[in-house]
Amino acid sequence: MFWRFFSFVAFQFVGGILGWYATSFTQTSSSERVGTLVGVVLGGVLWFLLDTSRGARLLRWLRVGDASDAAMRTGLWGEVSDRVRRLLRSREQVARDSQQRLQDFLAAFQASPNGVVLLDARGQIEWFNQMAVAHFGFEPERDLLQHLGNLVRDPGFAAYFSGHDYRQELVMPGRQSTPTRPVKLSVHLHPYGEGRLLLISRDITALEQAEAMRRDFVANVSHEIRTPLTVLAGFVETLQTLELDQSERARYLALMAQQATRMQTLVSDLLTLSSLEGSPPPGVTDSVALPQLMAQLEQEGRALSAALSPTAKAAHHLVFDCLLAGDLVGAPNELHSAMSNLLSNAIRYMPDGGEIQVRMCRLPDGRAEFSVQDNGPGIAPEHLPRLTERFYRVDRSRSRDTGGTGLGLAIVKHVVQRHGAELKIDSTLGQGSTFRIIFPASRVNPLVVERSQGQSGGNRE
Numbered sequence: 467m468f469w470r471f472f473s474f475v476a477f478q479f480v481g482g483i484l485g486w487y488a489t490s491f492t493q494t495s496s497s498e499r500v501g502t503l504v505g506v507v508l509g510g511v512l513w514f515l516l517d518t519s520r521g522a523r524l525l526r527w528l529r530v531g532d533a534s535d536a537a538m539r540t541g542l543w544g545e546v547s548d549r550v551r552r553l554l555r556s557r558e559q560v561a562r563d564s565q566q567r568l569q570d571f572l573a574a575f576q577a578s579p580n581g582v583v584l585l586d587a588r589g590q591i592e593w594f595n596q597m598a599v600a601h602f603g604f605e606p607e608r609d610l611l612q613h614l615g616n617l618v619r620d621p622g623f624a625a626y627f628s629g630h631d632y633r634q635e636l637v638m639p640g641r642q643s644t645p646t647r648p649v650k651l652s653v654h655l656h657p658y659g660e661g662r663l664l665l666i667s668r669d670i671t672a673l674e675q676a677e678a679m680r681r682d683f684v685a686n687v688s689h690e691i692r693t694p695l696t697v698l699a700g701f702v703e704t705l706q707t708l709e710l711d712q713s714e715r716a717r718y719l720a721l722m723a724q725q726a727t728r729m730q731t732l733v734s735d736l737l738t739l740s741s742l743e744g745s746p747p748p749g750v751t752d753s754v755a756l757p758q759l760m761a762q763l764e765q766e767g768r769a770l771s772a773a774l775s776p777t778a779k780a781a782h783h784l785v786f787d788c789l790l791a792g793d794l795v796g797a798p799n800e801l802h803s804a805m806s807n808l809l810s811n812a813i814r815y816m817p818d819g820g821e822i823q824v825r826m827c828r829l830p831d832g833r834a835e836f837s838v839q840d841n842g843p844g845i846a847p848e849h850l851p852r853l854t855e856r857f858y859r860v861d862r863s864r865s866r867d868t869g870g871t872g873l874g875l876a877i878v879k880h881v882v883q884r885h886g887a888e889l890k891i892d893s894t895l896g897q898g899s900t901f902r903i904i905f906p907a908s909r910v911n912p913l914v915v916e917r918s919q920g921q922s923g924g925n926r927e
């Protein structure tokens with residue numbers, strides 16, 4: 467301020483001096499005084515003009531609003547322009563920060579696994595993320611600022627949206643839902659701000675399917691247990707109410723024992739399944755020696771065949787070939803369970819006297835293949851894709867008669883998956899079936915000695 471006043475006085479002083487100097491030649495003191503006065507006034511006017519032009523420059527700069535540089539650096543206007551520039555810079559920084567924060571929020575919404583739609587107070591769409599595009603089929607250019615009710619036409623949703631009671635979520639069919647492949651969306655509206663709405667949508671198809679599977683599973687288990695239980699209860703009642711002779715009693719008790727065994731097998735298969743589902747995948751430290759495993763399978767297979775066949779002549783013709791003399795990396799009890807399930811199926815579903823070939827060999831690409839081939843009844847192609855489902859049986863009564871639970875191949879599938887292996891089923895109705903488990907090369911012990919097929923002979927040596 468001092469310099470402003472000083473420059474004003476200085477301009478007037480210099481103007482006065484110049485005015486006095488210009489009139490000093492006239493030699494009259496009155497004209498010298500007038501000249502000095504005019505000089506002072508002109509000095510003041512010149513200062514005013516210069517000052518006003520600097521003010522105008524500042525105004526021009528303010529109109530452009532470029533915060534990167536000040537309009538001028540000196541004097542009062544310089545000071546004003548510098549402060550305005552700093553103010554502008556800090557405002558710009560605040561605006562940039564807010565913009566960045568908004569972008570971060572939107573990016574977080576975008577990354578959400580749920581569909582997110584922001585609606586204004588009139589129900590028009592302000593913003594939505596990619597997941598909402600997948601759920602509702604919105605298009606960014608076309609659908610922004612459209613009323614949500616015009617775009618989501620499901621009658622259930624229309625009633626929910628217009629009902630203004632958003633305490634509960636709504637389950638509605640998804641856009642791509644078809645009768646064969648139903649898609650279920652859970653939609654929930656949350657009011658916020660002044661009359662605005664946040665819509666969250668989730669794809670709950672998998673959840674619903676899991677829930678349906680759980681219901682089916684419980685129903686199946688109950689059914690499987692109820693049947694032998696009913697039979698058992700009937701026998702108990704008979705034994706309690708009727709006077710039976712010794713041989714009849716023995717017959718009834720044998721039938722009761724059969725039903726009890728059936729329930730025990732079912733419970734044991736269920737426990738095997740649940741332990742397979744609940745435990746971590748088998749490590750790489752465990753392994754099983756293949757010749758021993760095959761020997762065990764052969765022993766069990768022959769015993770089962772003998773137990774099921776009334777005469778020695780009717781027993782199955784079993785051929786065991788182990789072309790690998792080494793270890794298979796994996797959980798021994800799981801591997802045994804899967805392989806013996808395939809073998810027992812072949813024996814149990816085969817009419818007497820049929821031929822079953824069990825083989826363990828190495829494929830040309832280094833993988834190991836365990837196969838069970840029979841010339842039994844075979845399976846129609848329409849059943850093949852569902853064979854590994856729990857409780858799925860081609861012939862329910864035959865499966866029950868042979869003591870099957872319908873869980874055998876489900877257990878096999880789990881074991882196969884846990885070992886990174888592959889289950890292949892080839893079957894022709896009336897001709898027979900081949901079940902193969904193909905283990906990755908990494909599961910075959912590298913020290914495995916491969917024997918030539920000629921050496922193996924028929925049965926295991």
Ligand SMILES: Nc1ncnc2c1ncn2[C@@H]1O[C@H](COP(=O)(O)OP(=O)(O)O)[C@@H](O)[C@H]1O
Nearest residue numbers: 811812815859860861865870871872873874875
């Ligand atoms: N080797 C086979 N030959 C013919 N049918 C088979 C064979 N293996 C399995 N199946 C069919 O697949 C169904 C499912 O097998 P699985 O899961 O082991 O259940 P189950 O307890 O009935 O044996 C069986 O009920 C049977 O109909």
Ligand SMILES: [Mg+2]
Nearest residue numbers: 811870874875
């Ligand atoms: Mg079975």
